Amino acid sequence: DVKVTQSSRYLVKRTGEKVFLECVQDMDHENMFWYRQDPGLGLRLIYFSYDVKMKEKGDIPEGYSVSREKKERFSLILESASTNQTSMYLCASRRTAGGYEQYFGPGTRLTVT
Amino acid sequence: AQKVTQAQTEISVVEKEDVTLDCVYETRDTTYYLFWYKQPPSGELVFLIRRNSFDEQNEISGRYSWNFQKSTSSFNFTITASQVVDSAVYFCALRRGGATNKLIFGTGTLLAVQP
Numbered sequence A: 001d002v003k004v005t006q007s008s009r010y011l012v013k014r015t016g017e018k019v020f021l022e023c024v025q026d027m028d029h030e031n032m033f034w035y036r037q038d039p040g041l042g043l044r045l046i047y048f049s050y051d052v053k054m055k056e057k058g059d060i061p062e063g064y065s066v067s068r069e070k071k072e073r074f075s076l077i078l079e080s081a082s083t084n085q086t087s088m089y090l091c092a093s094r095r096t097a098g099g100y101e102q103y104f105g106p107g108t109r110l111t112v113t
Numbered sequence B: 001a002q003k004v005t006q007a008q009t010e011i012s013v014v015e016k017e018d019v020t021l022d023c024v025y026e027t028r029d030t031t032y033y034l035f036w037y038k039q040p041p042s043g044e045l046v047f048l049i050r051r052n053s054f055d056e057q058n059e060i061s062g063r064y065s066w067n068f069q070k071s072t073s074s075f076n077f078t079i080t081a082s083q084v085v086d087s088a089v090y091f092c093a094l095r096r097g098g099a100t101n102k103l104i105f106g107t108g109t110l111l112a113v114q115p
Helices: none
Strands: A004-006 A010-013 A019-025 A031-038 A042-051 A054-057 A064-070 A073-078 A087-094 A108-112 B003-005 B010-014 B019-021 B024-026 B032-039 B046-052 B059-061 B064-069 B074-079 B088-096 B103-105 B109-114
Touching: A004 A087, A010 A019, A019 A031, A019 A087, A019 A108, A031 A064, A031 A073, A042 A064, A042 A073, A042 B103, A054 A064, A073 A087, B003 B088, B003 B103, B010 B019, B019 B109, B024 B074, B032 B074, B046 B059, B046 B064, B074 B088
Parallel strands: A010 A108, B010 B109
Antiparallel strands: A004 A019, A019 A073, A031 A042, A031 A087, A042 A054, A064 A073, A087 A108, B003 B024, B019 B074, B032 B046, B032 B088, B059 B064, B064 B074, B088 B103, B088 B109
């Protein structure tokens, strides 16, 4: 089974803090994604990576950066957390060839106070 | 423009009722892919089905069935004889063909199945 894990289920940070959200997948998938989920807005893509050290902006990249130094790990960084970044963050991965479905982690609920 | 609309924000049914979740999509592509995901209270999105734009056959998997109609740009999901364990948020999503990696999600439908 594909397994995508995220470092924390719940996280509380203060405004202005630098926040790291970590995601690890164990299926050797080339592609990894970060989404945020907000009520009434569905899932919105923040960034994705199609290879190590490669990244592309999604629909809402402002205020975020990412890092992919190893194939299995994709990190989302909030350089200076703000209250409007309070949200559920979901990581996903998928392989390039064949199936196009993405496999998701359990999510991190981040609260910025 | 690519867009997915799930007009039903919340649905509440009693166990054993049948329920249909609607999904309408917009795309100008001739090749595209449609997905349904389930998000139980635990939070993790679970992949349910993928359908290619060139395959309009309906699909049945146990109590789940999907009706894909290109003429109305719809990809509806029916749960037969619903159970409490079906309670979740269900998302419909659209992906373009080709090299793009993006999934465009609808806003989700919260299904509550009462015992």
